[in-house]
Amino acid sequence: MEIVPMRDLKNTVHIEKLCKDNGKVFVTKNGYGRLVVMDIDYYKSVFEELEEAKAMYEGLQQMYSGKLKDGIKVMEEMKDKYGI
Structure with missing residues (x-):
């Protein structure tokens, strides 16, 4: 430091x-x-890590509140809906 x-x-x-x-x-x-x-590179890396941590936190909040869907089911729904 x-x-x-x-x-x-x-x-x-x-x-x-x-x-x-x-x-x-x-x-x-x-x-x-x-x-x-x-340093600008240090600044970028710090804020990239902050954004990643924020995304992980939001994902965990969704998981604990029951707002997540099963990935396999979502893919099957997409296949049925869009013919993928």
């Missing part, structure tokens, strides 16, 4: 290298966390 003070944001080349090497940089102001600067 890389932590830098706010004043170091002036050195954009250094911050960019830290983000590339570590994925993210935590920025502090007066010793307290204020910002997170992320």
Whole structure:
């Protein structure tokens, strides 16, 4: 984990290298966390994982609430309905 003070944001080349090497940089102001600067690839991977986790959570909610259908039955209904 890389932590830098706010004043170091002036050195954009250094911050960019830290983000590339570590994925993210935590920025502090007066010793307290204020910002997170992320490499774009790290940002994309974090949000992809978040979307996957959200989809899994929603699927589990549907499963526990009984809103899921049996996959084999659905495929048979599709075959009958659409002649697939």
